[in-house]
Amino acid sequence: MRLSAVPSLALLAFLSLAMPEAHAQAPTVPAPFELTRVLDIEKRRAVTVAVAPSDVSLSCEVLVVGGGLGGVAAAEAAAKRGFSVVLVEPTRMLGGQLTSQLVPVPDENSHVEKEPGPSTKTYRALRQAVRDYYNAQPGVKRGAGKNIGDCWVSRVSGLPTVWEKAIRDRLAPYEKSGTIRRILMRHQLRSVTRYSGQERINYADLADLETGKITRVGCQFLLDATEDGAALALAGSPFRLGQESLAEFGESLAPETANPSWVQSFTYCFLMDWQAAPGPILEKPAEYDYFKSLGEYTLDYIYRDKAEPYSVRYKVLGRVEANGRGYLPFWTYRRLIAASSFMGKTSPVGDLALINWRGNDFHEESYLDKPVDEQVRILERGLNFAKGFAYWLQTECPRDEDPTKLGYPEMQVPADGWAIHPYIRESRRLQARTTLTQNHLRSPDPAAKWGTVFPDTVGCALYAMDIHPSKGEPPLLSVALPYHLPLGAFLPASGPTNILPAAKNFGASRLALASARMHPTEFLAGEIAGSLAAFCLEKNLRDPSAVHDSPALLAEFQARLKAQGVMLRWDEILAP
Known part of the structure; x- marks a missing residue:
């Protein structure tokens, strides 16, 4: 497991370093390193950054780097309090997991729709907007918009474009008012610079991925909502990467030896529609025979949620009985649009399904901490x-109908059916004042209904600890109790004080973040970070740790979160 206050040698290579260039601004010192080439993850290419001075300069109170679920939640939370925001996203879509990463059937828990419930009121409103959209469409059966795909992994589904419209609609009033000063799409973070002699960030340089030109954004707070914790690394914030050992936190599921190379696999999700007649076959991709030899191209799924792992061989359209229970079809698992949700139609012809399965879950290599060309x-x-x-x-x-017959050419990948960004399950994680661990998600009391209740709790979450392994690592799926997020997990233990984690990069062990990486908790993390930055700006606090250290400020901040629909304790959600 890597603990890093400064970039490792591998990270230095990944960053394609140039010698720091001198800046004309006297109040600042150069970034510890600046990228000469940055990754364009959407187009899978390296972009050379212009060495000329920045073409555009902006300023804002809150700079949010990353337009995924955490980023859009953070931007809205800060803008809602009247503070100026610049939001940055490297792809052409806002929404991260729900849109560019093509997982628009969110992984949630059974309590998420309760009022009051876990995650946030804003997150539930976003889900409801998608349902309302589909329920208003002509020909949709009464109530079918609640889950237009009639999928069984989630309670809500819909096209990525519909999710993005719901997100854009939420941000639009703040763009119109000018509170959100700019949404910079297709921009990648290049460097972060601090004030001279201070542990505070002054500005960030962002590369336009189409031109290579730089936009410099000055800010009072920088919120890292990137998918991989890149802003923490560039700012020199201490972070964790990889698997901790058993000795580090006493987590029973951790291995005896730490392993910094264990980073969860990433997945390129894709769409398939079901046509009435067979269609053209895709071109056989590079390395197909090798990839097939790995044994992942199968409908078998190995479950590890019991003492002994067991395998289920799914059918494409049929139900399977195994291990004393029934298993629904592979096709409907993450189906986005069910033809049967519309009047006079039946599935599967006309269905559109999302494929996110072991067969597209890439274990072989992680792109984190690699040079740009390797990425x-x-x-x-x-x-x-x-x-x-x-x-x-x-x-x-x-x-x-006949296992000796092979292939479903009825399944077709639409022209725009490939994700423009891989589904990222693991990020660098802040070394924080408090580290959330497996032990906070469990209890030695078998009658316990929830995990550790922190005095500085700022939210509620729940999902199993679900690790999609790296090469050579055993998979893991282990239950968790409903648990709480402490404010201390959002506060740096050292390094810059005005950079805050706003996605799946807050202070937690790898095992804990294997639960907290899911859609509603990433959104929650962003709303907490955006709200904390706004609270500090209101109180003229330069260091957010002051909120944690003052009982009066902490109580006021917790009351603020609760008033905006962020529940702080599970005993306020679960019935006695």
Whole structure:
């Protein structure tokens, strides 16, 4: 497990360092390193950054880097309190997991729709907007918009474009008022610079991925909502990466030896629609035979939620009985649109399904901490691995009606059916004043209904600890109790004081973040960070730790969160 206050040698290589250039501004010191080339993750290429001075300069009170779920939640939370915001996103879509990463059927818990409930009121309103959209469409059966895909992994579904519209609609009033000063799409963070002699960030340089030109944004707070904790690394904030050992936190599920290379696998998700007649077969991708030899191109799924792992061989359209229970079809698992949700239609013809399965879950290599060219190569391999699974489904998947017959050419990948960003499950994690661990998600009391209740609790979450392994690592799926997020997990133990984690990068062990990485908790993390930055600006606090250290300020901040629909304790949600 890597603890880093400054970049490791591998990270230095990943950052493609140039010598720091001198800046004309006297109040600042150069960034510890600046990228000469940055990753364009959407187009899987390296972009050379212009060495000329920045073309545009902006200023804001809150700079949010990353337009995923945490980022949009953070931007709205800060703008709602009247503070100026600049939001930055490297792809052409806001929404992260729900949009560019193509997981628009969110992984949630059974309490998420309660009022009051876990995550946030804003998150539930976003979900409801998607339902309202589909319920208002002509031809939709009464109530079918609640889960237009009739999928069984989630209670809500919908197209990525519909989710993004719901997000854009929420941000639009703040853009119109000018509180959100700019949303910089297709921009990647290049460097972060501090005030001279201070542990505070002054500005960040952002590279336009189409031109390579730089936009400099001055800010009072920088919120890292990136998918991989890149802003923490560039700012020199201490972070964790990889698997901790048993000795570090006493987590029973941790291995005896730490392993910094264990970073959860990433996935290129894709869409398939079901056509009435067979369609064209995809081109066989590079390395297909090798990828197939890994044994992941299968409808078998190994469950590890009991003492002994067990395997289920799913059918594409049929139900399977195994281990004393029934298992629904592979096709409907993450179906986005069910034809049967519309009047006079039946599935599967006309269905649109999301494929996020073991067959496109890339274990072979992680792109984190790699040079830019290596990142591009690894991402391309990950995409080819996913294309191999789509090819296998069309050509070699056993058919339900006769397993000796192979392939479902009825399944077709639409022209825009590939994710523009891989689904990222693991990020660098802040070394914080408090580290959330497995032990806070469990209890030695078998009658316990929830995990540790922190005095500085700022939110509620729940999901299993679910690790999609790296190469050579055993998978893990282990239950968790409903648990709480402490404010201390959002406060740096050292380093810059005005950079805050706003996604799946707050202070937690790898095991704890294997639960907290899911859609509603990432959104919650962003809303906490955005609200904390706004609270500090209102109180003229330069260091957010002051909120943690003052009982009066902490109580006021917790009351603020609760008033905006962030529940702080599970005993306020669960019935006695």
